[in-house]
Amino acid sequence: MRWIFLTISIISEVIGTSAMNASEGFTKPLPSIITAVGYGVAFYFLSLTLKEINVSVAYAIWSGAGIVLLAIIGYFWFGQQLDLASIIGIGFIIAGVIIINVFSNSVSH
Incomplete structure (x- = not known):
């Protein structure tokens, strides 16, 4: 269940952050509510x-x-650009998450 809980947490955070961007400084009620719930x-x-x-x-x-x-959503949904440095950095983040999941012995308590 831990991976299911973590996945739900990640997706909820991404939804909340995307809605925060759409809330325009918490001036739009629906995106603001989605942010809080997310x-x-x-x-x-x-x-x-x-x-x-x-x-x-x-x-x-x-x-x-x-x-x-969020970088992917920002690019496709909000029209935000990613330069080469951003793409390389995101690649390192992906590599880091893979390394932790595949090679780390410290995943569990």
């Missing part, structure tokens, strides 16, 4: 994840996956 769900499921995965590993995966997903 972050509430994200932190709740992250807290469940931390019962089974070390905080450093869970947070690295959570934040890394969130960064990558």
